[in-house]
Amino acid sequence: MTNVAQVEQSLKHILEDRANLLARETGCIERQRKFSGADLLQTLVFGWLSHPEASLETLASVATLREIEVTDTAVHKRFTQACAHFLHAILEEMTGVVVEADRQVPLELVNRFEAIMLEDSSTVALPNELVTCWQGCGGAPGEGHAAVKLHVRWELKRGGLQGPKLTPGRTSDRSSPLKEELLPAGSLYIADLGYLDWGSIAARRAAGSYTLTRAQARTLYWTVEGKPLKLDPLLPRQVGQTKELWVRVADEHRYLMRLLIIRVPEEVAKRRRADLETEALRRNRPLRQRAWELADWTILLTDAPAHLLSLQEALVLLRERWQMELLYKLWKQYGRIDDWRTENPWRILCELYAKLIGLLLQHWLVILFAWQDEQRSLVKLAQVVRDAACSLLEALAGNGSLDSAFQSIQHRMRSGCQMNKRKKHPNSTQLLQRRSTGWVLDP
Numbered sequence: 001m002t003n004v005a006q007v008e009q010s011l012k013h014i015l016e017d018r019a020n021l022l023a024r025e026t027g028c029i030e031r032q033r034k035f036s037g038a039d040l041l042q043t044l045v046f047g048w049l050s051h052p053e054a055s056l057e058t059l060a061s062v063a064t065l066r067e068i069e070v071t072d073t074a075v076h077k078r079f080t081q082a083c084a085h086f087l088h089a090i091l092e093e094m095t096g097v098v099v100e101a102d103r104q105v106p107l108e109l110v111n112r113f114e115a116i117m118l119e120d121s122s123t124v125a126l127p128n129e130l131v132t133c134w135q136g137c138g139g140a141p142g143e144g145h146a147a148v149k150l151h152v153r154w155e156l157k158r159g160g161l162q163g164p165k166l167t168p169g170r171t172s173d174r175s176s177p178l179k180e181e182l183l184p185a186g187s188l189y190i191a192d193l194g195y196l197d198w199g200s201i202a203a204r205r206a207a208g209s210y211t212l213t214r215a216q217a218r219t220l221y222w223t224v225e226g227k228p229l230k231l232d233p234l235l236p237r238q239v240g241q242t243k244e245l246w247v248r249v250a251d252e253h254r255y256l257m258r259l260l261i262i263r264v265p266e267e268v269a270k271r272r273r274a275d276l277e278t279e280a281l282r283r284n285r286p287l288r289q290r291a292w293e294l295a296d297w298t299i300l301l302t303d304a305p306a307h308l309l310s311l312q313e314a315l316v317l318l319r320e321r322w323q324m325e326l327l328y329k330l331w332k333q334y335g336r337i338d339d340w341r342t343e344n345p346w347r348i349l350c351e352l353y354a355k356l357i358g359l360l361l362q363h364w365l366v367i368l369f370a371w372q373d374e375q376r377s378l379v380k381l382a383q384v385v386r387d388a389a390c391s392l393l394e395a396l397a398g399n400g401s402l403d404s405a406f407q408s409i410q411h412r413m414r415s416g417c418q419m420n421k422r423k424k425h426p427n428s429t430q431l432l433q434r435r436s437t438g439w440v441l442d443p
Contacts, residue, residue: 002102002158007364008402014093015042015396022093028078028086039066040078041090041354042393048351049358050389052336065390066397079347084133087353088166094357095165099364100158101371109316112308113210114186116156116317119178119195120324122331123149123169124338124352129345136169148352151176154324159367164356183209188304190321198250201257201303210304212318215249215259217291219301222248224256235297236263242311249301260300260311269295330378335359358389369410370417380417384409 016038023029023037035043047054047062054062056072063070110116126134126146136147147169153162165177173194183189185208193214201211221229224246236243243261248254272295280287300314309317331337337355340348362385370376388409395402 002100004368004403004406007099007368008406010097011361011402012396014090014097015045018093019090022089023086026086026089027082028080034068034070034074035063035078037086038396039063039068040083041087041357042066042396043068043075044087044350044354045358045361046389046393048336048355049362050386052334052355052386053339053341055341062390062393065393065399076347079344079350081346084346084349084353087350087357091166091353091357091360094360095163098160098162099367100155100160101367103372104157105159105372105374107374109313110157113157113188114184115158116188116190116320117183118154118156118321118324119152119176119189119191120321120328121149121151121173121176121194122328123147125169126352127343127345127348130349133349134166134168150328150356151178152324152327153178153181154327156320156323159363159371161360161363164360182207185209188212188309188317190317192321198253198255202253202255205255205303210302210308212300212302212304212309212314214318215299215301217288217294219249220251221259222254224248226254231299234259234261235294236261239263239265244306244311255303257301257303258306260302260314262298262311262315263296264298266296326378330382331356331359334379334382335362361385361392365406365409366413368406370413373418375418377417377419381413384412384417388412 019041020029020037023040029035029037029040043059043063043066047059050062051058056075059075060070060072063075104111123136124147125136126148128145131146134146134148136145149167149169149171150164151167151173152164154160155162162178162181167175167177173192174197176195179200183204187209189204189209189211191213193216196213196216201213204211219231221231223229226248229247234243234245241263243259245259246256247259248256273292276288276292276295298315300311300318302309302314304314332339335355335358337352337359340351342348342351362382365385366376366378366381370381388405391400391405391408392402394400395405
């Protein structure tokens with residue numbers, strides 16, 4: 001979807017019609033007394049969107065915007081297993097809709113590709129009582145047994161978001177539920193090493209799209225002709241020096257890719273080695289010796305040709321994968337999806353689902369009204385949506401025009417919602433415009 005009318009229609013359909021139907025199908029609403037499915041859903045979604053730390057009393061107050069008079073106790077009693085199933089079903093309806101900007105972001109490097117797709121995941125720890133719903137990876141005794149993993153793909157040209165798709169916390173990134181989603185021909189796929197899968201890379205290339213990834217420390221290389229190739233003699237010795245050549249990788253596939261190497265400053269290497277030590281201690285595992293040895297270099301692999309993606313441009317675009325980290329930070333730090341004021345496991349699960357629904361709506365509005373501004377600040381734009389959440393709720397309840405509420409949001413997003421430009425440490429858009437990182441290299 002690319003226009004306001006379509007988004008309005010989808011919101012009314014999911015948050016009203018589908019909400020009432022699914023509430024009955026899941027057993028969340030058996031006999032309507034105070035709350036209908038739409039009443040309950042919108043009270044929770046917009047209540048927590050406007051006040052991520054909302055109490056039961058605050059939610060009861062928000063319900064009055066739909067002319068529902070209830071006590072905080074009545075709200076509390078709604079947090080059941082059936083309510084969790086209901087909210088999860090609505091979340092899946094929401095993730096089935098992909099909203100895209102009607103125009104692509106005006107950045108030449110980004111627009112060389114049909115799409116630039118970032119993928120990443122984030123885990124939310126849950127009370128152990130929810131292990132039968134979402135199984136975690138375990139950990140210390142009594143901890144980590146329940147967790148849910150959020151999987152997201154984010155397209156940078158038009159802002160479309162696939163997901164969050166939810167899986168048990170123990171699911172590996174390589175088993176992402178988005179793995180089989182095809183990319184348009186001419187696209188570029190960027191993800192962290194957890195998603196590195198040579199078979200998927202070959203399949204994407206066969207379908208006409210490209211991949212950009214860091215190289216694993218243990219990666220083996222061959223020449224284009226298939227002869228074993230040692231990496232160490234190829235490594236540049238001076239800071240800033242680069243090396244680029246076509247190689248074959250992966251023992252089974254011997255897949256042809258460009259190997260891109262740059263020697264990084266000592267402070268970057270030190271930071272990487274400190275991170276390796278921290279990771280080894282956290283996981284109680286031996287230090288990864290080969291990764292330690294290669295900390296002085298950034299080593300990338302891509303099957304995109306040089307005329308589409310130079311080494312410096314590859315560094316800039318790989319840095320964009322941290323936009324996913326910023327998205328999850330926005331959801332966790334500001335949306336509070338992993339923070340709650342209760343020990344009731346079903347209320348916690350209901351709160352997680354309701355907050356994710358609200359954050360998806362928030363993302364839709366950012367795409368509709370601000371995506372074309374390459375200097376947009378997601379944090380500032382999110383605040384605009386939170387401020388307007390109750391106005392949206394009133395409009396859906398019939399106490400105002402949804403179109404007018406959207407116009408007010410759009411008007412506010414036009415001013416004061418940009419990132420600050422920086423000279424010493426350029427922001428993401430500045431780097432994309434320059435197509436060069438300087439020494440702003442990610443560890």
